[in-house]
Amino acid sequence: MTSLSPAATAERSGVSIDTLRYYEREGLIGPIRRTAGGRREYTEDDLFWIGLITCFREAGLGITDLRGFVAILRAEHSPEDRVSFLRERRTALEQRAAALRRAMQVLDEKIAYYS
Amino acid sequence: MTSLSPAATAERSGVSIDTLRYYEREGLIGPIRRTAGGRREYTEDDLFWIGLITCFREAGLGITDLRGFVAILRAEHSPEDRVSFLRERRTALEQRAAALRRAMQVLDEKIAYYS
DNA sequence: TCTTGACCTGGAGCGCGCTCCAGGTCCGAG
DNA sequence: CTCGGACCTGGAGCGCGCTCCAGGTCAAGA
Structure with a gap:
């Protein structure tokens, strides 16, 4: 190994x-x-x-x-515990992704404005 | 006002x-x-x-x-400066978004595994 | 065997992004 | 005019996520 x-x-x-x-x-x-x-x-x-x-x-x-x-x-956690924990984390990440998309959209608008 | x-x-x-x-x-x-x-x-x-x-x-x-x-x-910045700055920021955000997608994919795999 | 450099531990230090506090000022309700 | 609460300033404090350091140990090459 x-x-x-x-x-x-x-x-x-x-x-x-x-x-x-x-x-x-x-x-x-x-x-x-x-x-x-x-x-x-x-x-x-x-x-x-x-x-x-x-x-x-x-x-x-x-x-x-x-x-x-x-x-x-x-x-040792039940599969249900694991899945619900993982889903929570996933939701949090989705919210971050949404924030990112909003921010990128703002940038795109500014870029379009100055281009 | x-x-x-x-x-x-x-x-x-x-x-x-x-x-x-x-x-x-x-x-x-x-x-x-x-x-x-x-x-x-x-x-x-x-x-x-x-x-x-x-x-x-x-x-x-x-x-x-x-x-x-x-x-x-x-x-006072030239439009070119503004645009290039904004594009840089945009690229950084895209990288963050990519990291997010990777992380979400890992979560999805784990969720699928435990479901 | 001796040297050298990568590695060990425990703990201090640091930059970020707030958050809180002391001590004072402003101002509307009574 | 007085009271009380919202606001002011400057500065200290804090949790996070590392990063660095002192002082010591291990091990490969000359």
Whole structure:
């Protein structure tokens, strides 16, 4: 199984080493496997998960939201709980998307006006 | 010309009085007309502008971005400058929108999985 | 073995976007 | 004229999401 050093993981994920540690402390990723000497060894799975987290962060979700997301996917919850949680998050994202569309429309109007 | 007290403006715009003052300090709105005694009197135009600012804030633009936006619309800039600035902002918003779509897709997959 | 550099931990620091507070002023109702 | 509440200013405080730092450990190469 290939394993990645912190530096390589930061490189490949586009997330800084400090931020990776921060995410781990906050419970968004990991716990990350360690070598005998205590160094972190990330796996491809970890990398994938980091990608998910990054995707949500870029979409504007906060750390707290993401903690909830992780909890719901990992812990024992009924499918109904999971689905309702996920739907709530989805609705929130839709509202953000609507705000974005409004803002873009305003920009388009201004662009048209000055063009 | 109708004019609005700070409290009424906060009420109608959904932005707190403190935040209205903050936006004014930051140059995002105003300067707001004052009464002889020094109290602020907002106009309908101010309210409209506050709505624009709020729209952009909700879409995720930062205060600095908005200061740039205000500057470009108010100060003397060539139409080309304005348009290129606006297009840049638009592109940034599009990227945010793309991130949102990706995140929503992930949620949809999870929802489908647990449904 | 020694050096060097990547990594470790715990905690402090920082920029953003508000939010709150103290201490004072304005002004309409009684 | 007095009272009280809305408003004023300048500045401190706060939560978030990192980011940086000190002081120490691990491990590969010379």
